[in-house]
Amino acid sequence: MGTINANDDEQVSFAPAGPYLPPAEAGPGRDNFVAELIDDPARNGLMQWLARLLFVQLRELSPDIKAGAAGTAAAWFDNAGVLELYQRWWRQSLTMLADYGYLQRQGAEFNVSESGRGIADKAAVWQAWQNGKQLYLDNSETQALVRLLDDCLSRLPDILRGAVQATDVLFPGSSMEKVLGIYKNSAQVDYFNTVLAESAAAFVRQRLAADPAARIRIIEIGAGTGGTTAMVLHHLRPFSAHIDEYGYTDISKAFLQHGETQYGGEYPFLNYRLWNIEQPPADQGIATGVYDLVIAANVLHATQDIRQTLRHAKAALHQHGLMLLNEISDTSLLSHLSFGLLKGWWLYRDPALRMPGSPGLYPEAWRDVLEEEGFGSVLFPAQSAHGLGQQIIAAVSDGVVRRKIHAVAQEPAVEPGRDHQPVRATLAGGVNVKDIVRRQIQGSLVQALKAPEGSIDNDVPFSDYGIDSILGVGFVKQVNEGLGITMNTAIIFDYATVNQLAAYVLQTYGKDLGKRAAVEPDEQLAEQFFSGELSVESLLDSVMLQDVPGFGVES
Known part of the structure; x- marks a missing residue:
C-alpha cells in the first residue's frame, strides 16, 4: 500500500485494487412471504405479552x-x-411502555395510565402468561425465542440489580444452545x-467470471x-475449490471454539481468530487490504463509534x-x-447516528455514514x-483506509479488589x-x-487467555461445583488471575473449605491429588469432617 499522512493523529492508506463488481439485487418472488410474516397475528400477540x-x-x-x-x-x-449500566435500558423501557399504553408521558415525566392501573398483580399476570405462552411454545417459529425471553423476563429483577449476570441467563454454563435455538427453524x-448468502454467492460468481x-x-x-455463517x-x-480463506472471527474465544466444532470438519478453508472490531x-x-468480502451479522451496531468500526x-x-x-x-x-440486557448493547457514544433508545441505525443513516466513510453502490x-x-446492506469499498495513530500506553497491573489475609488449612501430606x-x-x-x-x-489475567463474560459463565460454574461454593460470575473481572481469585475464595469461603479438610495424615490422598489422579472435589469429599474443636483456618 502507498501511504500518506493526513492529520497528526491519522494515517491514510490505499488498499490494492480488485475488479469492480456492483452488488447484486435480491431475487424476486418474496413479497407475499414477507407480507405474511409482517402481518402474523401471533407475532403481534407476543409483543403485547x-x-x-x-x-x-x-x-x-x-x-x-x-404507587x-x-x-x-x-x-x-x-x-x-438498578445498576447504573442499565440507565439507558430503563429509559427506553419506559418509552416502550408508553408506546404500548401502560404509561403516559407528559414532558419529562411519566405516570401510570388507566390501562396500566388496570393490570392485575404480578402473580396473576405471570400465571396468565404460563397458560398463554403454550401457543408460542407449540410453534416452531417462536418456540426457542419465547423460551429465551421467558427466562430473561423472569430473571429481570436479578439481572437489573446485579444479582445475576445477563450472560448467565443467555449463555448458561457458557452453552450456546439457548441463543443458537433462536436462529433455527x-x-x-x-x-x-438467505438474502445475505445469495448476495455473497452472486458476488463470488461475478468475481470468478471476471477472473x-x-x-x-x-x-x-x-x-x-x-x-449466518x-x-x-x-x-x-459450489465455489469451495476457489475459496482460499473464510475467516471466522469473534471477540469471544467461546464462539471460536463453537465455530470450529460446528463447521471445521466440513469446510477446511475456515480459520478461527479473535478480532475486536473496535480495534484496528x-x-x-488480521491482514489488511486483501479480502474480497467482509460479512457482519448483527454485530457492528454493538460498538461505541460506528464510524471507527466501519473504518476497521x-x-x-x-x-x-x-x-x-x-x-x-x-x-x-x-x-x-x-441482547439489550448485555452491557455491549448500550456502549455507543454517537447517539445522533443511532435510532432513539437503540444502538441500531435506520437504513437512511446507514446509507449516509457508509457513503461518508468511502463506501459506494450502497x-x-x-x-x-x-x-x-x-x-x-451491501456496499463497495473505495480502497481508502483511515487509521488513528495512538501512543502505546503501559497497562497498569491488575490488583485485587481488596486486601486479603492468607488463609491456610493443612491436609496431611502437605x-x-x-x-x-x-x-x-x-x-x-x-x-x-x-x-x-x-x-x-x-x-496472567484471565482476559489474556480469552476468558470473557461468556466463557466466564462456564469457568465460574466449574469452580463453584468443584469447591462447593456460590461465586457470582462477575467476580472474575475484579479478581482477574488465578492467584487473585484464589485469594478471594480463601478470604470469602476459607472457613467452610477448612472444615472439609482432614486433621489426620493421609499421605495416599495427598499423593493422588498432586499426581492428578484425584480431583479437587473428590479430595474434599474424601476428607469431609464435622466441626472439630481446635481445628481452624489459620489467618
Missing part, C-alpha cells in the same frame, strides 16, 4: 410506579435499585440470512454462534471489495429484553422486509486448602479454554 410482563416487573422494582406516582425516568430509576431469520483463477478471501466479523457456507459450496485489524493479526472493517477489504451487513432496522421488545437487497426489524483452591481454578480454566495442562500462569 412482552410489554405486559415488562410492565409488571418494573412496577415491582419501582416503588413510585407501584402510581408521576416521576421522571431518572427519579424512578434512582428508587428502583425461524422463517424470518432464514429469510434475511476464473481468482482465489477468494472472505472474513466474517462477530461470527458468534454461526447462524451456516447459510453463507451452504450457498458458497492489523494490531490483532473497511481496512480488511481491497479496493472494490464488498461488505455485506445484516443489521436491525427498528427498535423491538424482542431484542430489548434479550444497496438494501431486502428493502421490502424492513418492517420485520432487520435489513441487509496438601492445604490454598493448593486445592488454586488447582481447581487452574483446572476449570484449562477446561473452559480447552488449553493444554500446565499452560496456565497464575499471574
